Amino acid sequence: MLSLRTIRARSWRSIPLARTIATSETSAPHSPPQRHGFLPGAPASAITTKLHFFNSVLEQSQIPTYRVLDGSGNIVEGAVEPEIDEAFARRLYHTMNLLPVLDTLLYNVQRQGKISFYMTTHGEEASVVGSAAALGSRDEVLGQYREMGVLLWRDYPLSSVMGQCFSNENDDSTKGRQMPVHFGSPEHHFHTISSPLATQIPQAAGVAYALKRDTERRGKDCAICYFGEGAASEGDFHAGLGMASVLGGPLIFFCRNNGFAISTPTTDQYAGDGIAARGPAYGMDTVRVDGNDVLAVLGAVREARRRAVTGGKAVLVEAMTYRVGHHSTSDDSYAYRARQEVEDWKKIDNPLHRMRRYLETKGWWDAAAEEALKDSQKKIVMEAFRAAENTPKPVLDNIFTDVWDEMPWILKEQKEELREILRKYGDVWEPYKTERVKFRGNGVLEP
Numbered sequence: 338m339l340s341l342r343t344i345r346a347r348s349w350r351s352i353p354l355a356r357t358i359a360t361s362e363t364s365a366p367h368s369p370p371q372r373h374g375f376l377p378g379a380p381a382s383a384i385t386t387k388l389h390f391f392n393s394v395l396e397q398s399q400i401p402t403y404r405v406l407d408g409s410g411n412i413v414e415g416a417v418e419p420e421i422d423e424a425f426a427r428r429l430y431h432t433m434n435l436l437p438v439l440d441t442l443l444y445n446v447q448r449q450g451k452i453s454f455y456m457t458t459h460g461e462e463a464s465v466v467g468s469a470a471a472l473g474s475r476d477e478v479l480g481q482y483r484e485m486g487v488l489l490w491r492d493y494p495l496s497s498v499m500g501q502c503f504s505n506e507n508d509d510s511t512k513g514r515q516m517p518v519h520f521g522s523p524e525h526h527f528h529t530i531s532s533p534l535a536t537q538i539p540q541a542a543g544v545a546y547a548l549k550r551d552t553e554r555r556g557k558d559c560a561i562c563y564f565g566e567g568a569a570s571e572g573d574f575h576a577g578l579g580m581a582s583v584l585g586g587p588l589i590f591f592c593r594n595n596g597f598a599i600s601t602p603t604t605d606q607y608a609g610d611g612i613a614a615r616g617p618a619y620g621m622d623t624v625r626v627d628g629n630d631v632l633a634v635l636g637a638v639r640e641a642r643r644r645a646v647t648g649g650k651a652v653l654v655e656a657m658t659y660r661v662g663h664h665s666t667s668d669d670s671y672a673y674r675a676r677q678e679v680e681d682w683k684k685i686d687n688p689l690h691r692m693r694r695y696l697e698t699k700g701w702w703d704a705a706a707e708e709a710l711k712d713s714q715k716k717i718v719m720e721a722f723r724a725a726e727n728t729p730k731p732v733l734d735n736i737f738t739d740v741w742d743e744m745p746w747i748l749k750e751q752k753e754e755l756r757e758i759l760r761k762y763g764d765v766w767e768p769y770k771t772e773r774v775k776f777r778g779n780g781v782l783e784p
C-alpha cells in the first residue's frame with residue numbers, strides 16, 4: 338500500500354503501478370498495458386491519453402431490447418423460452434385478460450359517476466403481469482398506480498378490487514379513504530400506492546435494505562419497485578437509485594416506459610437512451626425488454642430477481658411499451674396524440690394477441706377456450722360489480738380514526754362541524770341526501 342504522502346510526492350505518471358489491467362475489453366492485443374491513477378471516486382478507471390467524449394452506454398448505438406416472441410407471437414429465432422408449463426402459461430393469459438375486462442367496466446362505471454376516478458392498464462398487460470409472475474409470493478411490491486395486475490396475479494379477490502374502487506366496506510386495508518386504484522394489501526405484500534410521483538422509489542431502497550438486514554428473509558425475498566418513465570424525471574428517482582446502489586439489498590427497479598407522462602411524450606422527458614442508460618451510472622445490472630412480450634418480461638425479471646437476491650443488490654429493468662388507454666379518467670389523450678396512433682398501437686405488438694398465438698402454437702389454446710374465458714371473466718366481474726354497488730361504505734366516523742390513538746382537539750372540532758352540517762343539510766340538500774345513505778348507519782356520526 339502506498340501512503341498518501343508517497344502518492345502525493347510522486348507524479349502518477351511515473352509510478353510503476355501494482356494495479357495494472359490489460360483486459361480484452363480495454364486493450365488491443367499488443368498495446369501497452371493501461372494504468373490506473375489514484376482517483377478515489379473511480380479507482381478502476383484506466384488512465385488514457387486519448388481525449389474522448391462519450392454519450393452512450395454502448396458506443397454508437399442504443400441499448401438493445403430483449404425479446405422472445407415476435408410481433409405475431411412466434412418464437413424469435415435463437416430466443417430461449419423461459420421455463421413455463423401449460424398451467425402457468427394459461428394462468429398468465431387469464432390474468433392478462435382479466436385486466437382489460439375490469440378496466441373496461443370500471444372506466445365506464447366512473448363515467449356513470451359511480452366511482453370517482455380510474456386508471457387502466459390497456460397496452461401494458463404483459464409488462465405488469467409478466468413481471469408479477471417472475472416474483473416470489475412474499476416479495477415486497479412498491480407500485481406507482483398502474484399495477485393492479487400484480488394483485489390479480491396474487492389472487493387479490495375481485496370483491497377487494499371493487500371494494501377499493503367503490504370505497505366500500507370491502508376495502509380492507511384503507512377503509513374507503515383512498516382514491517380508487519390506490520390499492521394496498523399487507524397480506525399480498527403490496528405497499529399502499531401514494532399519488533405523489535416517485536415517492537415509492539426511495540421507499541423501495543429502504544425496503545430492500547430492511548430485507549438485507551433481516552436474517553429470516555435475506556437471500557429469499559426481494560422487493561420490486563414499479564415506476565413510469567415520467568416518474569424517473571423526479572429527483573426521488575435519483576435519490577432512490579443512489580441509496581439502493583450504495584446501501585444494497587435485493588431490489589428490482591421496474592420501469593414501465595409507456596411513452597407518456599400524461600400528455601408529456603418521452604421526447605420531452607429525456608434526451609438520452611431511455612431509462613436503462615441510467616442503470617450503469619448507478620452501478621446496476623440493467624436490461625431493456627420488450628414490455629409487450631410477456632415471455633420476455635417473465636424471463637428478464639426472473640433473471641433480474643436471481644441477480645438481486647443472490648447479489649443482495651438492485652437491478653434495473655426497462656420495459657418498452659405503449660399506453661393505449663388515456664392516462665386516467667381525468668384525461669382525454671386525443672388532445673395531444675392522434676387517434677390513429679392509438680388505433681395502430683392496439684394492433685402493433687399487441688401483448689394479448691402475441692400470448693394467445695403462442696398458446697395456440699403450443700396446442701394449449703383454441704377459439705372455444707377463448708370464448709369460455711371471455712364469458713366467465715365477464716360474468717365474475719359483473720357479479721363483483723353488482724355486489725359492490727350494494728355494499729355500504731364504512732361508517733362515516735372512519736374519516737376521523739386510525740391516525741392518532743386518541744383523537745386530537747382539531748379533529749374533534751372538525752367532527753362536530755360535520756355533525757352540524759349534516760344536521761342542517763343532510764336531509765334536505767339532494768347531494769348530501771343521496772350520498773349519506775350509502776354509508777353504514779346512514780351516515781350518522783357516532784356521539
Ligand SMILES: Cc1ncc(C[n+]2csc(CCOP(=O)(O)OP(=O)(O)O)c2C)c(N)n1
Pocket residue numbers: 483532533534564565566567568569593595597598599660664
Ligand atoms: C410529484 C407529482 N407531480 C405531478 C403529478 C401528476 N402526475 C400524475 S401521474 C403523472 C404522469 C406520470 O407518468 P409516468 O411516470 O410515465 O407513468 P404513467 O402514467 O405513464 O404510467 C403526473 C405528471 C404527481 N402525481 N406527482
Ligand SMILES: [Mg+2]
Pocket residue numbers: 565566567593594595596597598599
Ligand atoms: Mg409513462
